[in-house]
Each structure stands twice: as structure tokens, then as C-alpha cells.
Amino acid sequence: MKTPLSRRTLLRGAGVGLALPFLESMQPALARTQPTKPRRMLAICNNLGLLPDYFFPKTTGRDYALSPYLELLQAHRNHFTVFSGVSHPNVDGGHPADVCFLTAAPHPGSSSFRNTISLDQFVAERIGIQTRFPSLTLGVNTRSRSLSWTGTGVAIPPEDKAAEVFRQLFLQGNAAEVAAQLQRLDTGRSILDTIAGQASELERTVSAHDKERLDQYFTSVRDLEHRLTVSRGWENKPKPVIKAPVPVDPGSPAAYMDKVKVMYDLARLAFETDSTRAITLMLEGVSSPVLEIAGVKITDGYHNLSHHGKSESKRAQLKAIDEWHMKLLADLFTSLEATKEGDESLLDRTMVLYGSNFGDANTHVTTNMPVILAGGGFKHGQHLGFSTQQNYPLPNLYVSLLHRFGLEADRFASSTGTMRGLELT
Template sequence: MPSFIIPRGPISRRRVLRGLGATIALPFLNAMSPSTVRAASSAKAPVRMAFIFMPNGVRQDRWTPEGTGADYKLSPILQPLERHRGNMNVLTELGHMNCREGDGHYAKTANWLTGTKIAKTTGKDLRCGVSVDQFYAQQVGHATRFASLELGTEPIHSGVDFNVNYTQLYGSHIAWRTPTSPLPPEINPRFVFDRLFRENADQRRASAMENKSVLDLVLADAKALRSTVGQEDQQKLDEYLESIRSVERRIEADIARVATGENLDPAAKAEIAKLDERISKAMNGVKADPGGRLRLDHTEHSRLMMDLITLSFWSDSTRAASFMFGWAVSGKNFSFLPDVKLGHHESSHHESKEEKLAQYEKINIWHSEQFAYMLDRMKSIKEGEGNLLDNSLVMFGSSLRDGNSHNPKNLPILLAGNGGGIKTGQHHVYGKDTPLCNLFLSMLQAGGVKTDRFGDSTGLLPGLV
């Protein structure tokens, strides 16, 4: 007698777990194959794309690896990624010709994923271009619950930077649905989690007030599905649901830490009383201070957001995502790092002073560590005969080479994952001023998009496919 039952027909890819107030999309299961379990293992998974933005550039003399091709040595800033060198490419000499006009960070951040010029304005008459994540979402978004996800850790800035006469809105957005429609990043992990796994606003509020886990809400449906699939699918389902539970617990733990004042910088302590009052609505997430900032541990906040992207890819809730570690002129306090006393933006304006450069480098290394964490998570998730990273393309980098000079040439760019047949494990050094849009075009074609041009692209990047 077999210990499981194989359903008569395949499970739909759109099958979800449902409960009162909750909907959880499923990971890829063998039972979703139209034929046998063996055939399922070779089923082609979709390509997911994520774009991870690091503000304020890098210490450029500690970024570029030594050597080229597969025989290269990772630089000090990239050392945390050593265990992933076989799953990524370091791409040197890519940049944006259209980002060279206009001073400061804004003229290089808004168009990081578009490759187009931005209209100089101090108001709301924005004009940029369609970003690569949204171009991809427009092609594949119909197949998922959400066309894309836009996440961050810092609130939107809507004032004017009169030093360069640009609206700060340009520094708060990297995703553009149309040339005049930027998509703001969501910075509250609770809201993102609920958006992914709760059905509608009324049900989200009701279940949050009752402090119900989304997994508790769908438990009956999960048990019913589990009884109809094979042992391998049962294991996948258990691992997937446990990952959701883990993220949910961590979000709740952060809410509790904020309520008690733990892990807050001094500026946040004055807000504890207000936050504590709002924490009674715990499932609605941590409330912001008057500046719109979430007073969460920055490392955990960033990792929660990257975990949410990973979960959204694993569940096929979306195939396009972007994440901003900070806005364009982020002054994030990194004093939680040893020997770092300066904010991010201040350290990036190093004036070639070694004391500032050393702190700038430590902040860069921290960003590499967080990216390595995301790759760890994606590689740990089995999908077919490989893992989630094998079926994804994840770009990490900045819109500036160096924060002090605001240089948009030779940008710091990594591409991880083998989605669409991309080859990894290389340091590619291209000709000077090679368009970054050539990378975007290569990624789009790897994702199955039929286009021969994006932004100011001039062709595909050699050596990737």
C-alpha cells in the first residue's frame, strides 16, 4: 500500500492554500506536472529577476577583483561573496551615458534601471523611462498574483535638494512603470507579508486584530492538499510553510523589540511611547516616526525584505522585484559596525581621507554580506534538479562608482543566478563605457522576452549566454 495518493490530474500552478482571510500561493510541486513525477523534475521553471540597489557608490579601489575570467581574486569588499563566486559574475566597465548630465545622486539613481535621461525638475513633473524590472513585469506579470514587488528600508523623500535643484522624489525610486509613473518601495515588512499572504484589506485588519498567523488560517486546506501529493511534494510543502512561519515570527519579534526600545538608536527613543501605543495593532506592522522612518535593526530589516522577495519568488507570487537598501542620499547610521562613526552619505564623501574611506569600505562590505545572505537563502531552496537561484537573475550594485565624485562610469555591478542559461563564475571586463543596458537586454532575453533593444543598449553582453 502506498503511503500517499497521486491526484488523477495535475494540480494547477494557480492553486493556492485558502483560509478565512488568507491566501498562500504554492511553490512548484511535482504534482503540478501534466505527467509523472520524473517528468516534473525536468519541468522548466520560470525566470525570476531581482534588482538590489546599494546607495552612495563604493570605495572604488577596494571593489574591482584582480584578474579576469574564472581565474580572478575577489576584492576586499566582495570577500563575503566568496562562497558564491561560482554562482555570480562581476561585471566591470558598465555605465550609463545618459546619467552623466546633472550633478549629485538624483540624476544617476532614478534612471539606474532605465538608462534614460531624467527631466530636471524641482516639482512633481517627473520624467524618466520604463525600468527593466517593470519592462519584464509587463511581459510576465499576467502569470502571477503580483506583477512586481518594490521594497525598501527608507521612506519616500518629496522635498527639493536645492544644492542640485532636483526633486528628492528622483532619489526615492528606481522602479518606473511608465516614464512618468515611479513605483514607491514599501518599507514595512508586515505590510508586504500581509499583501502576499492575506486576501484583502478588511480580512487583513480583522485577522491582524485577532493576532492570527496566516498559516493557522490555511491549515485545513494545507492538510487536505498534503494528503493528495507524493512524499517529495509533502516535504517541499512542509519546508515552504516553515519558511513562511519563520519570516512571520521574525517580523513579530521586531515588533516586540521596537515596543521595548531594544536595538533603537537614540533618536528613536523619543518615539517609543508613540510606537508602543501603535504596537497594539501589531499585525498591522511597526508604525513610522514623524520622518517616516521605521526604527528597526537595519540588518534584520534588510534581511526580512530579501526573505520576502525570496518567498515571493518561491511561491511564484511574482517574478520581478526590486529592493533599495536606502534612498539615493541615504544618511543611514552605521554605528552598529565596529569603528564606524559616520553616516553612509557622509562617509561616501570621503575627500580621499583614509579615516572616511575605511568607514566607507566597512559599509560596502556590510552590503555585500547582506547580498550573500540573500543568495544563501535562494540556494537553500530546492527547485527541480537545482535551486531557486539557478532559476533567477539577481543584480546587485549602485548607480555611482564613487560617492565622492558622483561618477556614473564603470558602475559596481554583480549578476548572480543562472536563470535562462546565464553562465556564471566569471569576472568580465568589457570595453570602456559599455552600456549597462546591454546587461538589461541580456537579462530580458534570458527571461524569454522577445526584444532586441532596451534603453540605450547596443547589443548583448558577450560571455553571459
């Protein structure tokens, strides 16, 4: 029998080490009918929340009517569960609550507050040794507001520069080799150009299915490289002094949605190459400027819009921003579903948790949090609605996610058990 490829196989060039996605050739011939595939988790917090009247469905169960925002996820209805009436017990304090999204540590606004371990780090401590990176902590427009916290209550600073994360994932070698490869990327030369010979040789030795899988993966790497190169180039160019308004380039914090998309793409590639199995992403809106949204004129900062005071003009702009969040989330689900891992998709193996610390950012309410869970091997296609007056503990969901990882955990933070109504496939 042919010796299977190692799951940690790298295609190597000067300053480059490109990991491979899951291939059927990585399994012994007799084991390919039931390949061993890992579980993963991507946890995303939008720290300015969503307009609740457009997000929450009015009916519950499996036949619930999609809300306006969830209509944008219609194609994936059977791949996600939406929750209402959930929150973290005793997590209050308005904006400071975002750092408790994955910890559920109480009273983040108090002077004596000390955070606790986050869900991703709980996972990383137990299975992180199985991958090159125990976890990845990412952010959009922030290097301080973190979702990831150690067991001693220390924040892990998020990376908000996609190119830096890309370098960590794919560039290896000494400083001169890495610098040379970055220069090649700046001039439009793909990592794949550096390892073209090895890639071609690999494609000649694998099955037709694997060859198709590699082609899909290499295409996604080239697309991501192109976006990163464009962004990096603009960031290094001085801005001209002109009288007309300066257009927003891809490197600007105002290009918020572009940043969200590239982070989603990075997360998918990190999972596809099994570089890590736990990723957090803080979508920071509080310090973000006036956003550039295609087809919509935004006139105020994201934070100010969230405090709309029921102004129809502000709500309309905020709704446009929220809808883009949902569109990008739908695109993420689509890309994970299209990425195959054996007889399953990457979405089947990845728990995507999307939510916010705010139930309503306009009034700083931290109850009735908007939460979606997609993929990961659960029976989805339902709205689990709990009491909006006596909220159900969201940490119960976290216990269910830990169990899906195969980890034994009776409790996490203020949980009282597993998530009621959420079943495995």
C-alpha cells in the same frame, strides 16, 4: 493518473490566502521530468555604492582573483559574474542618477529630465498578467526614491514596510478579516496556525519530496512572520524618556541591515510562490541615519560617510557597512540556492542584479558602476572587465536579461546589443 495540483492553489483561512511553492505534484505525471518553470528577476540598487578599491577585482576572466568584498561571496563564485568598466551612457547628475539605474534615461539632473520605462516594467507589461502581481517595487528607508518607472515616465512608489508587503502577498478577505489576522500575528499566531488543517491534509497527499519542500517553505514563513511581528510590536510602542542613549529597535531606520534582510526574504517568498516575476529594491542610504552595525561603532550618517574625503576613519566605517551588504547578498544567494524548484534551484531560475548608480559616491562619479549578476541560467564564475575610460554600455546587459525571459527585444534604452562575454548555460 492523479490530477495535478494547480500552480495557483491557495491554503485558505479567515482572512488568509497562503500561496504554495513549486511542487512536483503540480505537474502532470508524464511532464514531471521536464516541468515548466518561470524565469524571474530581482534588481537591487545600493544608491551609495561601494568602495571601488575593495570591490573590483584586479584581474579578469574566469581565473580572476576575488577582491576583498567578493571574498564574502566566495561560496557562490560559480553562480555570479562581476562587471567592471560599465555604465549608462549620458547618465550623470550625481545622486539623481539612482532613479535611472533600470531606465538609463540620460541627464537625470537636468531641469527638463523625464524618465523612461524601467527594465522591470518592460517585463511586467509583457508577462505580468501571468502572476497575481505584475511586479513588486520595494525600498529600504524610502517611499519616494523608486527604481520602477512606467512607460510614461511616472515613478511607482516603493513599499518600505515589510509587514504591508507581507499582507499584500498573503492576507485576503474583507477589512475585518484582515484586521483580525494582523492581530493574531501581533500576538504571535502564525498564518500557518489558521490553515493548519489544510496544510496537514495537503502534506498527506503529496510525495515525500514535496512534503520536505513544504516543510522548508512553512519554516521560512514562520521565521519571517516572527521578524515582522517583533518589528511591528516595537514600532507601536512609545519610547521611554531616559537619560541614557535610546537603543535602536527593529522598527528604526537605523536598523538598515535588518530591513535589507527582511526585504530579501520577502522577495524569495514572492518568487517561491510565483506571486510575481519582477521585483525591484532600492537600498536608500542618502536619507538614512547613523546605522546600527553589529560589532562596529558607526559615528556618522551613511551619506556623510560616503563622502569620506579619504578619511581612514570614515572609510573603515563605510567598509564595515559595505561588508554587511555583501554578507546579506551571500545569504540571499544561499537561500535561493537552497530553495528547489524541480531539479533546479530558485537561484538557477532567478536573475539577481546588484549594483549602484555610483562608481564612486565620494566624488559623485556615475561611471565604472559596480555590478554583479547572479543566477538566472547564465555561465557565471567570471569577471567581465571593460575599459574604465570608455565604458561599455550597461543596458546591453539588460537586453540579455530580456532575452533570458524569452522576450524579443533588439534594444533597451541606450543599448547597442547584448552583453558581450555573457553566455547561457
